[in-house]
Amino acid sequence: MNKLPRWKVFATIVVCLFGIAFSLPNFLPTSVLEKLPGWFPRDTINLGLDLQGGSHILLEVDLEVAIRDKYAALADSTRSTLRKNKLGYQALRSTSTQVSFKLRNITPEVRKKTQQILSQLDRGNLDIFISNEGFVKVTFTAKNMVLLKKSILSQSIEIVRRRVDETGTKEPTIQQQNPNRIVLQLPGIDDPSTIKNLLGQTAKLSFRMVDHSVSPEDMLIGKVPAGTEILSYVESSRLNSPSKIAVRKMSILTGDMLVDSQPGLDQQYNRPIVTFKFDSLGAKKFAEATRKNIRKQFAIVLDNKVISAPVISTIIPHGDGYIQGNFTVQETQNLSLLLRAGALPAPLTVLEERTVGPGLGADSIASGKDATIYAIILVGFFMLIAYAFFGIIANIAVIFNILLLLAGLSILQATLTLPGIAGIALTIGMAVDANVLIYERIREELRKGKNYMSAIDAGYQRAITTILDSNLTTLIGALFLYQFGTGPVRGFSVTLALGIIISMFTSITLTRVIAIAWLSWRKPKKLSI
Numbered sequence: 001m002n003k004l005p006r007w008k009v010f011a012t013i014v015v016c017l018f019g020i021a022f023s024l025p026n027f028l029p030t031s032v033l034e035k036l037p038g039w040f041p042r043d044t045i046n047l048g049l050d051l052q053g054g055s056h057i058l059l060e061v062d063l064e065v066a067i068r069d070k071y072a073a074l075a076d077s078t079r080s081t082l083r084k085n086k087l088g089y090q091a092l093r094s095t096s097t098q099v100s101f102k103l104r105n106i107t108p109e110v111r112k113k114t115q116q117i118l119s120q121l122d123r124g125n126l127d128i129f130i131s132n133e134g135f136v137k138v139t140f141t142a143k144n145m146v147l148l149k150k151s152i153l154s155q156s157i158e159i160v161r162r163r164v165d166e167t168g169t170k171e172p173t174i175q176q177q178n179p180n181r182i183v184l185q186l187p188g189i190d191d192p193s194t195i196k197n198l199l200g201q202t203a204k205l206s207f208r209m210v211d212h213s214v215s216p217e218d219m220l221i222g223k224v225p226a227g228t229e230i231l232s233y234v235e236s237s238r239l240n241s242p243s244k245i246a247v248r249k250m251s252i253l254t255g256d257m258l259v260d261s262q263p264g265l266d267q268q269y270n271r272p273i274v275t276f277k278f279d280s281l282g283a284k285k286f287a288e289a290t291r292k293n294i295r296k297q298f299a300i301v302l303d304n305k306v307i308s309a310p311v312i313s314t315i316i317p318h319g320d321g322y323i324q325g326n327f328t329v330q331e332t333q334n335l336s337l338l339l340r341a342g343a344l345p346a347p348l349t350v351l352e353e354r355t356v357g358p359g360l361g362a363d364s365i366a367s368g369k370d371a372t373i374y375a376i377i378l379v380g381f382f383m384l385i386a387y388a389f390f391g392i393i394a395n396i397a398v399i400f401n402i403l404l405l406l407a408g409l410s411i412l413q414a415t416l417t418l419p420g421i422a423g424i425a426l427t428i429g430m431a432v433d434a435n436v437l438i439y440e441r442i443r444e445e446l447r448k449g450k451n452y453m454s455a456i457d458a459g460y461q462r463a464i465t466t467i468l469d470s471n472l473t474t475l476i477g478a479l480f481l482y483q484f485g486t487g488p489v490r491g492f493s494v495t496l497a498l499g500i501i502i503s504m505f506t507s508i509t510l511t512r513v514i515a516i517a518w519l520s521w522r523k524p525k526k527l528s529i
Contacts, residue, residue, distance in 0.1 A: 004516055012513045015505070016400055022407035043410045048417035048491065049173065049185040049356055055192040057184040058177070058352035059160070059199065066152045066346035068096040070140075074122065075099045076250065078138065081117050089136075099138040106134035149179065152345045157182055160348070162341035163198050173415065181351070187415070190355060199348050202303050203338035205255030207289070210297040210309055214246035231299075233306045234326070245306050247299045252289045257282030261339035263332035266324060272332040274323040276339060283319025290316045302335075368421035375428045376402075383432055387439050390529050393514050394435040397506040401431040404502045409495070419492035427499025430474070434467045434507035442529055452526070453519070460512055467508065475500050 022041045025033055033042055049056060075094035078101070082089050088104030103110060111130055118128050118138060125144035129137045140148060157174055160182060164172045173185035184199075186192055211228045219230050224246055233245040260277045278286055289298075290312050300308040300323055308323050327335070379398065383391035405427060409416065442459030446452065478500065481493035 004513065008509070009513055009516075012509055015404070016510070019400060019404035019407045022410050023403045026406055026410060041410070043413060045406065045409045046413060046415045047187060048415045048420070048488070049187045050418045050488070051416065052187050053190070053356045054185065054187040055189045056352075056354050056356065057186070057192060057196070057350060059182040059184060060349045060351050061153055061156050061180045061182065062347045062349065063149055063152055063180050064096050067145075067148065068094070069345075070148065071095065071097070071099055074126075074138065077121055078118065081121065082114075085113065085117055087114060087117075097139065101136050103130075103134035103136060106132070153180060153182075155345045156348065159342050159344050160184065160199060163337065164195060166337045166341055167195060167198070182348070192353070196350060196353075198334060198338065200350075201338055202344045202347055203255070203335075203341070204303055204343040205258070205339060206251040206301045207253040207286075208247045208249070208251055208299050208301055209293060210299050211246040211248055212297070219244050219246055231301065231304055231306050233309065245299065245309060247301065247306065252298065253278065253282055253285055255339060255343050257285070258339055261336040263329070263336045264322060266322075271324060272327045272329050274327070274332050274336050274339070276321055276323065278319035280319075283317075286319050286321075287315060287317045290314070368418065368425075371425050372402075372421070372428065375425050379428055379432055383435070387435075387529055389518075390435075390439055390442075390515070393511050393518075394432050394439075394507075396514060397435065397511045398428060398431045400510060401427065401499070401502055401506045404506070405495070405499050408498050408502065412494075414494055415491065416495075417488045417491040419488040420495045423492045423495030423499060426496065427503060430471075430500065431503040431507060433470070434463070434503065435511060437463045437466055438507070438511075439529060446529070452524075456515065456519075460508070464508060467504065471500050471504055 022043070025042050025044050033040075036042075071094040075092060078099055079092055082092075082101075087110065089101045090104060092099070092101035094100075103114060114130060114136065115128055118136075119126065121138075122140070122144075125141050127139045127141050153176060157176060161172075161174050164174065164184070164186070172187070173183070175183050177183045186195065189195070211224070214224050214228060214230075218224065222230065224230060227249050228246050229249055230244050230246050233243055257278050258276055259279045259282075262275050264273045264275045265271070266273045293312050294314065295311065297309055297311050299306045300310075310324075323335075376398065380391075380395040383394045385391070387394065402424070405424060414420075438459050441463045442455050445455035445458045450458065475497055478493045478497040482490050482497070485493060
């Protein structure tokens with residue numbers, strides 16, 4: 001009992017000192033923190049939406065649009081494959097449910113060849129139906145459709161996270177709700193209009209060639225060849241050009257090959273521009289495209305609108321370029337942010353928006369503080385009455401339990417919510433649970449006639465199995481809450497799990513070190529517990 005290894009005593013003291021240091025910034029004002037040395041920790045616990053107020057936005061992902069785009073891409077692949085294999089077809093079109101066309105010649109050989117080449121598209125995750133009359137229908141399999149929808153939603157959440165992070169918003173909560181909805185919580189943001197504007201843009205960027213074979217008269221009546229479409233031309237008013245422009249559907253490059261995009265200024269005309277840079281593959285494709293199309297016009301298309309249509313004057317070998325348009329400085333900043341974050345796979349619609357005032361959060365924090373203080377006082381009073389001096393040791397352990405918990409949450413940069421405060425209050429009660437088991441064991445050993453040194457040693461040794469079992473079961477419950485819970489439930493599970501781990505340290509190791517130090521110093525003849 002009184003021969004604990006020195007390294008264990010030293011490690012316990014170091015952990016407690018670190019707990020004090022990392023929890024202290026949560027109690028100090030900003031003015032004091034700024035005066036502290038640079039090496040001193042400054043991380044604090046972030047307050048959630050329900051504690052500091054902010055904005056709550058419910059978004060809906062338009063899965064149908066994304067699936068329609070997938071079928072459009074499948075139609076392009078189908079067209080290229082049929083042409084490559086010299087299979088005649090007509091009326092090839094795509095919808096949000098299928099790709100369909102008609103074979104010009106329907107023979108057993110053509111049917112078999114069509115089945116084989118189409119089955120290789122999209123890794124074979126397609127259902128292909130060919131009628132006796134030569135009508136072909138291609139659809140994604142049911143299993144692939146489920147995976148596709150999950151992928152679209154996951155990608156949407158990731159892009160939303162990138163865009164929100166780019167704005168500098170601290171600790172947003174972004175999570176899935178239902179099959180096609182995303183909940184976005186922005187603590188401390190009272191006016192989320194800028195973020196809503198950013199989220200409302202899909203930001204699908206592509207580079208395509210302009211089709212000059214389409215006359216202005218044909219564009220007016222919508223007469224365009226296959227593989228060409230008419231899009232709005234954003235710069236038409238400044239350039240005195242038509243408001244519509246015909247461009248090829250086939251993209252030379254897409255925005256997913258961009259590695260960087262920044263707002264800039266055109267030195268020649270002193271106009272805001274957006275610079276961009278492709279990855280190595282994109283740079284190679286861009287150089288090849290510019291080499292083949294010198295003195296030809298290509299279109300920069302963003303969300304199905306042509307924002308710029310320059311003429312290629314020379315080869316661009318390094319994948320660097322810029323987008324010029326009738327932009328304001330703020331628009332170039334927003335556009336570069338969108339391009340850096342990536343394109344949304346589907347449009348987002350704001351279904352619900354509400355603002356939580358800071359007054360409600362202040363009341364919650366005050367109530368949480370009161371609950372925590374009352375819990376500490378009542379638990380401390382009970383332990384003092386029930387176990388005398390050993391109750392004081394347990395109370396010291398509770399204080400360090402709270403400090404270490406705050407330090408852990410600060411290091412993790414966790415977001416504290418109202419359920420998280422409830423987890424802290426619950427941890428206070430659980431922190432002394434292990435000490436109650438140990439002290440009762442010590443009492444049993446004393447009743448058997450053992451001296452207090454042997455009784456204390458036996459109390460700690462025999463209670464540890466029960467303590468580990470009880471805390472492990474609670475920890476498993478906390479892990480399941482984190483895995484299957486959302487938002488505030490996860491916050492509760494984090495504080496609970498962290499509190500359980502810390503309580504095992506404070507109740508088993510810290511109290512034992514304090515008890516040993518006291519016994520070595522006082523050397524009492526009789527133990528009162």
